[in-house]
Amino acid sequence: MPLRELNARFHHKDQQSFASVYESGRYIGGPYVEQFERQFAVYCGVDKVVSTGNGLDALTLILLAEKELGNLTENAKILLPAHTYIATFLSIIHAGMQPVPVDVSDILLTVDDLKSQIDKVDAIITVDLYGKLVSDEVYAFAAAQQKPVYCDSAQSHGAINSDGKRSGSLARASAFSFYPTKNLGALGDGGAITTDDHVLAAMARKLANYGRDNRFQNSAKGINSRLDPLQAAFLSNRLTLLDQDNLQRSKVAQYYFDHFTNDHVVTANVNFLKHNSWHVFPVFVTDRDHFQDYMMENGIETNVHYPLPPHQQEAFKELNDLSFPQTENLHLTEVSLPCHPLLSPSEIKKVVQVVNNY
Structure with a gap:
């Protein structure tokens, strides 16, 4: 992929963004991160976006937040397609849970692929591999079985389902990567969580910032995973196209x-x-x-x-x-x-x- 040529379209805007961030003196968080989170939430059709340092962290933080909230437990069994990138597996491991891979009958996860294991697992991670959305039937089947579904949306930025809903709005929470080669790519690493659940979003944001309640008080064992404001500004530029x-x-x-x-x-x-x-x-x-x-x-x-x-x-x-x-x-x-x-x-x-x- 000709990344240099693709990014050249944004050269002038990026130069302006760099100068603006540089002159702001605010190099962690701040208005550029907040602006991109608002823009991406509107774009995806969700209430909340929590930006992160990368896509792997985004998916891991979803699971960690659910564990902190008591919705999933330590060693919870998470069904996922065997056909995926290793990051999907790693997110489950890093969250202290167990991956339960299943084979795919075609390319993506289907209802038939779920049936043999659905009663043995606590939750499901779908994967929009190659940019193709997992079918709505998978989400409906999981809901009927009362199993929460999270989506690895790292390759499906902007994809739209049959009801006009975008990638990032179909699961309980979804994880995006903004790796430079993605359809929406930064000039470095970046990621985001999308969700309509305000409590989940707040917990994920807290865990991404050391698990702290304020500057010197921490009530959870968090990590450090934040989207750089410069990358946020670059992503805002690219979202328009x-x-x-x-x-x-x-x-x-x-x-x-x-x-x-x-x-x-x-x-x-x-x-x-x-x-x-x-x-x-x-x-x-x-x-x-x-x-x-x-x-x-x-x-x-x-x-x-x-x-x-x-x-x-x-x-x-x-x-x-x-x-x-x-x-x-x-x-x-x-x-x-x-x-x-x-x-x-x-x-x-x-x-x-x-x-x-x-």
């Missing part, structure tokens, strides 16, 4: 769907086009190394999200014996094609031509 950028991403994705004809390069089904912010455009190939080499020889850079699933990582030795066939196949075969707002018509057509000639 997020919908426009997502629309352009969707046009690229639609063109790919309409014009790919190579049976050796498999796309997701057509329903994947809906309710998607297109953080990446995934395809699936049998010989990934060969395909990536071929694409690079033809001047097209690709990526992989992700080579090794969390349950097979050395960090999770206790999970290494588990088997999730669909997840493992997805991780072995996935390749991300260029899908960003600055792709020109000729570049998009070249991707199609090269893919179809593979």
